[in-house]
Amino acid sequence: MTHSPLKSLNRRGFIAGAAAVIGAPALAQNVGTIEMEREITQSQRRNISSFRSLTWQPYFKSLRNGAVLVDIDSRALHFWSADGRTYKLYPSSIPLSEDLTRRGRTSVTRKVAGPSWSPTANMLRRNPDWPKYVPPGPDNPLGTHALYLGWKYYRIHGTHDTRKIGRKSSSGCIGLYNRHIAELFSLTRVGTQVLLI
Incomplete structure (x- = not known):
């Protein structure tokens, strides 16, 4: 059975990407949280x-x-x-x-x-x-x-x-x-x- 080079590349890319996310430092993982906090409007901040x-x-x-x-x-x-x-x-x-x-x-x-x-x-x-x-x-x-x-x-x-x-x-x-x-x-x-x- 032959493997498609595209499927192997996608599988390798997925594994490499997953490893990068798992191994990322905590600071990098907090970037998404910081971005979400920036999206809170001023009026919401005032109400809070x-x-x-x-x-x-x-x-x-x-x-x-x-x-x-x-x-x-x-x-x-x-x-x-x-x-x-x-x-x-x-x-x-x-x-x-x-x-x-x-x-x-x-x-x-x-x-x-x-x-x-x-x-x-x-x-x-x-x-x-x-x-x-x-x-x-x-x-x-x-x-x-x-x-x-x-x-x-x-x-x-x-x-x-x-x-x-x-x-x-x-x-x-x-x-x-x-x-x-x-x-x-x-x-x-x-x-x-x-x-x-």
């Missing part, structure tokens, strides 16, 4: 670096009833308990655009486990195919828990669509992973102060 713990004092006069700070720019929600012993930091989703974003001070006015959802008239105008009512459950856009705020139609709630977290994806609300909203739900009370910046 700005997701950090904060102290409550620049934002609140006291921790009476606990405090929630939502930082729209870093897409993060911070919580401090009334006694100052508990601090939580959660990644969040934020409104799709600046005109849907509300900033300022409010408070938790109602807490609902297993919320239902009805889109506003403006939402239905933008998305006429949306249902007019969604009961509690896995198809509900509010996830498993919702904290209703003093501003009409604005909530901090969960989501079953985990792709939304860390993105501009809501019509005004702040979204959390369901496991995080469940924890925040247990830590907050009606009257917890809320600040969106």
Whole structure:
């Protein structure tokens, strides 16, 4: 049986190439990692670096009833308990655009486990195919828990669509992973102060 010179060359080339990769120094193997890191955009770097713990004092006069700070720019929600012993930091989703974003001070006015959802008239105008009512459950856009705020139609709630977290994806609300909203739900009370910046 004769061997094709081309097949032998390809086989030899493959073996030589594999040996070169296996024997390459660690520094050379890190070149690909360095190149990938260079591809991270500046905005992604800002989002990564700005997701950090904060102290409550620049934002609140006291921790009476606990405090929630939502930082729209870093897409993060911070919580401090009334006694100052508990601090939580959660990644969040934020409104799709600046005109849907509300900033300022409010408070938790109602807490609902297993919320239902009805889109506003403006939402239905933008998305006429949306249902007019969604009961509690896995198809509900509010996830498993919702904290209703003093501003009409604005909530901090969960989501079953985990792709939304860390993105501009809501019509005004702040979204959390369901496991995080469940924890925040247990830590907050009606009257917890809320600040969106």
